[in-house]
Amino acid sequence: MKNNNLKALIFFLGPAMLAIFVFFFIPVVSAFVISFTDFDIYSLGDFSNARFIGLRNYSQLFEDPLFWTALQNTFFFVILAGPLSVFVSLFAAMLLNSKLVKFKGIFRLTYFMPVVTTLIAVAIVWRFIYHPRFGLLNYLLGFFQINPVDWLGDPFWAMPAIVLMSVWKNFGYNMIIFIAGLNNIPSDLYEAATIEGASWWQQFRSITLPMLVPTTLFISVITMIGYFQLFAEPYIMTQGGPLNKTLSIVQYMYQEGFRWWNMGYSAAIAFVLFFIIFLGTVIQSLIHKKLKHA
Amino acid sequence: MKNNLLRRVEQLHKKKFLQSDFSNLWKSVSSAKYALYFILLFSFISLSCNKKNDNQTEISFWAMGAEGEFVQKLVPEFEKQNPGIKVKVQMVPWTAAQEKLVTAYASENSPDVYQLGNTWVPQFSALGAIEELDQWIQKSSIVKREKYFEGIWDTNLLENKVYGIPWYVDTRVLFYRKDVLAKAGYNSPPKTWDELYDCSKKIKATQPADKYPIYVPTNEWAPFVIFGLQANANLLKNNATYGNFQSKEFQTAFSFLINFIKENLAPMSVSQVTNIYQAFAGEYLNMYISGPWNVNEFKKWMTGDLADKWMTAPLPNISNEKYPGVSLAGGSSLVMSKHSEKKAYAWKFIEYLSTPKTQAELYHLINDLPAVKEAWNDPLLKDDIYLKAFYDQFQNVVATPKIPEWEQIVFSKLQQYAEYTARGVMSVDEAMKAMDGDVNTILEKRRWMISRNLK
Numbered sequence: 001m002k003n004n005n006l007k008a009l010i011f012f013l014g015p016a017m018l019a020i021f022v023f024f025f026i027p028v029v030s031a032f033v034i035s036f037t038d039f040d041i042y043s044l045g046d047f048s049n050a051r052f053i054g055l056r057n058y059s060q061l062f063e064d065p066l067f068w069t070a071l072q073n074t075f076f077f078v079i080l081a082g083p084l085s086v087f088v089s090l091f092a093a094m095l096l097n098s099k100l101v102k103f104k105g106i107f108r109l110t111y112f113m114p115v116v117t118t119l120i121a122v123a124i125v126w127r128f129i130y131h132p133r134f135g136l137l138n139y140l141l142g143f144f145q146i147n148p149v150d151w152l153g154d155p156f157w158a159m160p161a162i163v164l165m166s167v168w169k170n171f172g173y174n175m176i177i178f179i180a181g182l183n184n185i186p187s188d189l190y191e192a193a194t195i196e197g198a199s200w201w202q203q204f205r206s207i208t209l210p211m212l213v214p215t216t217l218f219i220s221v222i223t224m225i226g227y228f229q230l231f232a233e234p235y236i237m238t239q240g241g242p243l244n245k246t247l248s249i250v251q252y253m254y255q256e257g258f259r260w261w262n263m264g265y266s267a268a269i270a271f272v273l274f275f276i277i278f279l280g281t282v283i284q285s286l287i288h289k290k291l292k293h294a
Numbered sequence: 295m296k297n298n299l300l301r302r303v304e305q306l307h308k309k310k311f312l313q314s315d316f317s318n319l320w321k322s323v324s325s326a327k328y329a330l331y332f333i334l335l336f337s338f339i340s341l342s343c344n345k346k347n348d349n350q351t352e353i354s355f356w357a358m359g360a361e362g363e364f365v366q367k368l369v370p371e372f373e374k375q376n377p378g379i380k381v382k383v384q385m386v387p388w389t390a391a392q393e394k395l396v397t398a399y400a401s402e403n404s405p406d407v408y409q410l411g412n413t414w415v416p417q418f419s420a421l422g423a424i425e426e427l428d429q430w431i432q433k434s435s436i437v438k439r440e441k442y443f444e445g446i447w448d449t450n451l452l453e454n455k456v457y458g459i460p461w462y463v464d465t466r467v468l469f470y471r472k473d474v475l476a477k478a479g480y481n482s483p484p485k486t487w488d489e490l491y492d493c494s495k496k497i498k499a500t501q502p503a504d505k506y507p508i509y510v511p512t513n514e515w516a517p518f519v520i521f522g523l524q525a526n527a528n529l530l531k532n533n534a535t536y537g538n539f540q541s542k543e544f545q546t547a548f549s550f551l552i553n554f555i556k557e558n559l560a561p562m563s564v565s566q567v568t569n570i571y572q573a574f575a576g577e578y579l580n581m582y583i584s585g586p587w588n589v590n591e592f593k594k595w596m597t598g599d600l601a602d603k604w605m606t607a608p609l610p611n612i613s614n615e616k617y618p619g620v621s622l623a624g625g626s627s628l629v630m631s632k633h634s635e636k637k638a639y640a641w642k643f644i645e646y647l648s649t650p651k652t653q654a655e656l657y658h659l660i661n662d663l664p665a666v667k668e669a670w671n672d673p674l675l676k677d678d679i680y681l682k683a684f685y686d687q688f689q690n691v692v693a694t695p696k697i698p699e700w701e702q703i704v705f706s707k708l709q710q711y712a713e714y715t716a717r718g719v720m721s722v723d724e725a726m727k728a729m730d731g732d733v734n735t736i737l738e739k740r741r742w743m744i745s746r747n748l749k
Contacts, residue, residue, distance in 0.1 A: 038739060040739060041396075041417055041420060041421060041698050042420055042421075042698070042739060042743060044396060044399070044400055044421055045399075045420060045421035045422040045423065046422065049743065051742075127568065128568075131568060132563070150563050153562075153563030153564065154563070155717070239513070241513070241564070241713065242563065242564075242713065242717070243713060243714065243717060243719060244710065255706065258393050259392075259702070259705075259706075260699075260701075260702040260706065261396065
């Protein structure tokens with residue numbers, strides 16, 4: 001009988017395991033190995049041109065000012081856009097969940113629309129919104145007597161501009177998950193609280209927030225992982241400029257690897273990024289564990 | 295052979311199938327073998343499907359962007375002239391072209407003939423992906439060195455061996471607003487650096503402060519290199535293994551261009567100019583060093599009153615000794631895969647694309663400037679007033695350093711430091727010192743390769 005079990009196991013899990021092994025495990029391991037070599041355009045032609053250089057890619061990386069700039073930008077983006085994104089989607093979800101709102105379907109659709117729109121199209125539209133001379137945003141600011149800002153061309157404003165666009169583009173997705181989370185909170189909790197005379201704020205703090213902890217954990221982990229991999233937005237909007245202020249770590253990795261074919265160096269960047277995301281996820285789950293037990 | 299083997303494997307499996315106890319662990323292993331068998335079977339089927347009529351040879355040709363789209367129209371004529379050869383054209387978008395070609399090479403799926411930007415030729419030759427073409431050229435009556443612009447032909451030479459045949463060419467010239475320059479007292483375009491600067495100053499004086507005489511985008515490396523070459527700078531030294539951007543010559547040229555931005559003669563931020571044609575139409579910009587790809591766009595945008603208000607001119611030079619000053623030899627080349635099994639047919643196709651007639655036709659289709667000089671006699675090219683500047687400029691074009699790392703050096707480093715200096719984050723001195731440092735790091739591998747080959 002035991003044999004039968006094993007057979008079933010192999011039958012059902014085998015194909016998936018095989019696929020994971022071939023398409024995930026092997027590439028990851030080989031990328032890890034490559035990160036200890038100087039694999040580049042010369043080595044693509046003739047493998048003997050690759051040298052095993054130990055940790056030199058990593059040590060070079062930590063001395064590379066561009067890497068630190070990219071890392072700093074990415075952290076800036078995650079810290080600014082992450083919480084903002086979670087907050088905006090929670091806010092939108094609460095609004096849409098309110099009994100006062102009519103035509104919920106239309107609003108939900110509208111808010112979700114940016115998520116399913118192609119980023120290229122969105123980026124082009126936003127580039128015009130941000131345009132220093134003809135942009136809608138500067139036009140609106142003009143009513144308040146604020147001088148036009150070169151949003152994407154100014155080293156200070158470029159990243160906040162990208163943050164704003166990314167939050168707008170992504171909040172709909174998290175909003176849907178939050179709505180599901182809100183719907184899962186039993187309504188009798190609110191009824192009981194109302195009878196006891198709890199204010200809206202008290203209800204929000206003592207019922208809604210604690211009940212949403214698992215949802216928030218999920219959303220913040222997913223958002224963080226996604227935002228650490230910031231790539232397409234700056235790639236299309238600013239190409240990393242001005243003054244490399246919007247260069248993200250993934251963009252730097254892409255440039256090194258697929259533009260200049262420094263595969264070894266690029267793989268090293270990838271593993272540093274992996275390590276950072278891994279740490280971030282662990283920290284977040286620790287925080288939420290504490291919150292849950294508190 | 296293989297078929298026999300398969301049959302035997304199949305028979306063996308059948309036997310096992312009958313004998314085996316279904317609860318046997320072996321069954322699962324043999325089912326894995328069946329999966330393998332099926333994969334083999336499918337690959338056989340797909341292989342046999344690929345086999346076409348025996349007296350038809352198919353060669354594959356990859357071309358980028360618009361070329362990929364329109365070169366299809368040139369193929370039927372070739373197939374008519376060469377019955378028995380079929381050409382399969384594959385279009386590759388420019389943005390993904392290099393990636394796709396390198397991957398195709400790595401997986402041994404390179405097309406027989408393909409288009410390469412001529413600055414990519416060194417890279418693909420370093421990969422060992424492309425065929426050296428001298429022996430083919432010697433036998434050819436169509437492809438001959440003297441039929442091409444000298445500077446352009448040279449971009450395909452590596453250690454005196456030819457690796458690509460120029461297909462179409464481009465270079466950078468000066469686009470300018472005739473009327474605005476005339477208002478500033480320039481009835482003919484500037485011919486020296488001094489005139490260029492003086493002209494910009496004068497235009498600035500005639501215009502409101504939020505308009506600019508010239509456009510020097512820091513995300514275009516070409517003008518910086520062009521002006522450097524005009525100042526006689528050696529961009530790289532010691533057999534192109536070390537950077538030499540700190541040289542006095544290059545710094546002079548670099549500061550000259552950056553000063554346009556610093557003195558507010560050119561806009562600082564690239565994001566302010568989303569549409570260069572609109573900017574030209576509105577006199578927001580009045581001079582711009584750019585390539586032939588913009589001629590048609592300008593024609594499209596500058597209509598009505600504006601139609602005769604713009605012009606092209608060869609580039610000014612550092613002094614008035616020789617005009618025009620040197621510009622860059624750009625364009626695309628046709629290369630042949632080293633591992634192609636149909637080289638003779640591939641060469642025929644390259645020859646066909648290199649005849650003056652086909653070259654002129656390519657211009658008719660997508661306005662690619664012909665690499666073969668004779669094709670410029672075509673009336674459409676000859677009578678186009680905007681193209682004359684290009685023809686003159688092609689007499690004085692040079693190749694950029696022919697090393698695989700060149701694109702990384704200019705795109706990722708030179709442009710970055712141009713922006714840093716334009717925005718005043720670094721002085722020209724500091725920037726060029728940092729530039730050389732970065733370039734030396736990039737070229738480390740090249741130094742190692744050279745030292746190893748010497749041993």
